[in-house]
Amino acid sequence: xxxxxxxxxxxxxxxxxxxxxxxxxxxxxxxxxxxxxxxxxxxxxxxxxxxxxxxxxxxxxxxxxxxxxxxxxxxxxxxxxxxxxxxxxxxxxxxxxxxxxxxxxxxxxxxxxxxxxxxxxxxxxxxxxxxxxxxxxxxxxxxxxxxxxxxxxxxxxxxxxxxxxxxxxxxxxxxxxxxxxxxxxxxxxxxxxxxxxxxxxxxxxxxxxxxxxxxxxxxxxxxxxxxxxxxxxxxxxxxxxxxxxxxxxxxxxxxxxxxxxxxxxx
Amino acid sequence: xxxxxxxxxxxxxxxxxxxxxxxxxxxxxxxxxxxxxxxxxxxxxxxxxxxxxxxxxxxxxxxxxxxxxxxxxxxxxxxxxxxxxxxxxxxxxxxxxxxxxxxxxxxxxxxxxxxxxxxxxxxxxxxxxxxxxxxxxxxxxxxxxxxxxxxxxxxxxxxxxxxxxxxxxxxxxxxxxxxxxxxxxxxxxxxxxxxxxxxxxxxxxxxxxxxxxxxxxxxxxxxxxxxxxxxxxxx
Numbered sequence: 363x364x365x366x367x368x369x370x371x372x373x374x375x376x377x378x379x380x381x382x383x384x385x386x387x388x389x390x391x392x393x394x395x396x397x398x399x400x401x402x403x404x405x406x407x408x409x410x411x412x413x414x415x416x417x418x419x420x421x422x423x424x425x426x427x428x429x430x431x432x433x434x435x436x437x438x439x440x441x442x443x444x445x446x447x448x449x450x451x452x453x454x455x456x457x458x459x460x461x462x463x464x465x466x467x468x469x470x471x472x473x474x475x476x477x478x479x480x481x482x483x484x485x486x487x488x489x490x491x492x493x494x495x496x497x498x499x500x501x502x503x504x505x506x507x508x509x510x511x512x513x514x515x516x517x518x519x520x521x522x523x524x525x526x527x528x529x530x531x532x533x534x535x536x537x538x539x540x541x542x543x544x545x546x547x548x549x550x551x552x553x554x555x556x557x558x559x560x561x562x563x564x565x566x567x568x569x570x571x572x573x574x575x576x577x578x579x580x581x582x583x584x585x586x587x588x589x590x591x592x593x594x595x596x597x598x599x600x601x602x603x604x605x606x607x608x609x610x611x612x613x614x615x616x617x618x619x620x621x622x623x624x625x626x627x628x
Numbered sequence: 629x630x631x632x633x634x635x636x637x638x639x640x641x642x643x644x645x646x647x648x649x650x651x652x653x654x655x656x657x658x659x660x661x662x663x664x665x666x667x668x669x670x671x672x673x674x675x676x677x678x679x680x681x682x683x684x685x686x687x688x689x690x691x692x693x694x695x696x697x698x699x700x701x702x703x704x705x706x707x708x709x710x711x712x713x714x715x716x717x718x719x720x721x722x723x724x725x726x727x728x729x730x731x732x733x734x735x736x737x738x739x740x741x742x743x744x745x746x747x748x749x750x751x752x753x754x755x756x757x758x759x760x761x762x763x764x765x766x767x768x769x770x771x772x773x774x775x776x777x778x779x780x781x782x783x784x785x786x787x788x789x790x791x792x793x794x795x796x797x798x799x800x801x802x803x804x805x806x807x808x809x810x811x812x813x814x815x816x817x818x819x820x821x822x823x824x825x826x827x828x829x830x831x832x833x834x835x836x837x838x839x840x841x842x843x844x845x846x847x848x849x850x851x852x853x854x855x856x857x858x859x860x861x862x863x
Contacts, residue, residue: 519641526732530791531722532748616699617717 363600366575372537378403417492426486433472433495437465440503447507451514453620455611459604464506467600468499475592494589497568501553501593502600509549510608516541517612517619525619534613542605549601560590652831653694655857658703663689664855666703666796671848673708673799676822676832678842681852687835688729690852691801694833695726722749726801729835733779738763739772741787745795754794756855765820767813782808789817799831806841815838818845 381403388395420428441461443453451461472495476482482490517524520541527537560566568589572582614620655669664686671694679687692698695707696717705712710822712720725745734744742762743753759772766786770779773839779787785808792800800821806814821843836842842849850857 495721522732523734525697526728526734527744527748529695529721529728530745530748531718531725531795533718536748616696618697618699 365581380400401597420488420492424484424486424488425470426548427482429486429488429491432488432492433469433499436495436499437468440464440499443503444507448514452510453611453626456510456514456608459607459611460506460510463600463603463607464499464502467603468495468502471592471599472498473597474595475588479588479592484574493568494592497589498596502596505549505553505597505601506604508511508552509545509604512545512548513541513605517609521619528617528619534609534617538612539607542609545605546601550594550597553597557590557594560586566590642745652708654706654799656704656706658693658700658705659741660686660689660693660698660700662855664693664852664857666857669850669857671831671833671850673831674825674829674843675847676825676834677848677850678846679835679850680839680842681838683837685852686855686857687852688803690833690850690857691726691803691833694799695724695801696720697726718859722795723797724799724801725792725795725797727788727792727803727805729803729807731785731791733776733784733787736776737773738768738770738776738787740777741776742772742791742794745791749795751795758794762790762793765793766817782810782813785809786813786817797830799833800825802832802834804835804837806836806838814841 381399383503384399385396388399413560416432420432441464444460444464445457475494475498476490477485480490480494487529517538525535556566566586569579569586570583572585573579612620653669653671658664658669660665670830679690681687689698693700694707696712696715699713705771707715707720707724735826739759742759746753756772763769763772766789768783768786768790770783775813776784776787785805789802789805805821806818809817818841821832825829834842834846
């Protein structure tokens with residue numbers, strides 16, 4: 363395989379022409395999103411540059427505490443990002459469930475992936491630990507956000523249906539079963555769709571990165587298959603944990619719906 | 629607000645009730661939010677009780693307290709002598725079933741809706757004959773497999789009534805069961821419910837706006853005004 367072509371400062375800077383083109387288009391069309399696009403481009407650049415330097419240091423000085431600390435920061439940021447999407451709308455109970463489900467689901471899958479599938483050595487090898495944790499946590503974060511949105515919407519719009527089921531003698535789990543099933547479906551569907559289109563509609567980022575870095579396509583594909591299955595597992599697990607624990611937060615101990623939408627005042 | 633001391637004059641039928649004095653529902657110093665304030669109230673078993681009062685007086689809230697869909701802010705409610713607070717809510721709702729004023733009809737067929745409560749309560753689904761018989765009792769002529777979405781408002785109400793009849797609970801709590809029905813159908817269905825209540829020693833508690841209906845079929849009347857309840861004799 364040929365070695366990777368290094369991108370110099372001016373080559374990377376040239377890529378910003380895309381941002382300028384987008385800014386020109388939206389200004390021409392009168393869409394007021396210039397500020398967000400500029401901020402997003404700047405943040406992305408700054409964050410990646412900083413992460414690049416941090417990873418260089420971490421990879422050169424492997425340490426179990428630093429690896430664990432980075433994973434904890436990733437988890438915390440993912441959980442904070444989910445909360446921030448529902449600013450002011452989530453109950454304390456549901457927030458606890460989201461934190462617990464996201465943490466437990468991703469860590470379980472991460473440990474299985476690293477110790478059973480990849481069998482990393484040493485166990486805290488940051489070169490494997492950190493990027494794989496990033497992929498599992500990132501995808502799970504998106505899925506949990508979708509799940510929480512669908513769950514809170516469902517509990518609001520179908521509140522009467524849930525109440526009717528309760529008065530007929532249903533347990534809260536029975537009364538919310540349809541909502542939980544459709545929520546699981548909508549949260550996991552993007553992952554399934556991306557698996558279906560993979561290799562045909564698009565080449566996934568991890569595989570592309572490995573190939574660009576000089577890895578054999580077959581090795582890159584093996585990793586991609588494993589990581590996609592790992593993502594599927596992490597997404598399914600975090601969403602199931604969120605739903606199985608989350609629906610209870612809409613009810614009090616008397617199995618009555620709480621609050622107007624069930625998501626506040628717990 | 630005028631505090632009413634409940635005067636209870638049941639139109640009881642001698643020898644009809646074998647349950648203890650503590651049976652039925654008893655309210656002691658019950659308050660529910662700013663909606664209800666009931667120092668004392670008894671709803672006896674085996675009789676038909678109507679809740680009367682203007683809109684917003686707390687009739688539906690009272691029904692929800694009986695079904696444990698709501699809990700008192702303070703005070704105690706006893707059911708058959710046991711404090712409701714100590715009874716498992718789902719277990720209680722399976723014995724004390726409520727039909728709301730605008731019952732929700734689930735997606736699916738008439739059959740799916742009729743048997744919804746049985747499925748929630750994990751009871752055996754009866755055969756066609758029993759389902760058709762219940763449809764007859766509530767005067768629902770639609771075939772069992774027709775989609776529930778095509779039913780009119782009155783038909784949906786009758787379907788919901790059939791749904792709770794199949795559950796065969798100890799207590800029926802009905803919120804304006806006749807509101808969507810024409811007079812003849814309402815009379816027929818209410819008479820059937822009253823007959824079932826009396827012959828099977830059930831309890832029927834019904835919210836109604838109609839004093840005429842309440843007086844015609846009830847053994848007990850409870851008047852609720854501005855959150856206060858007072859019992860009185862029917863008729």
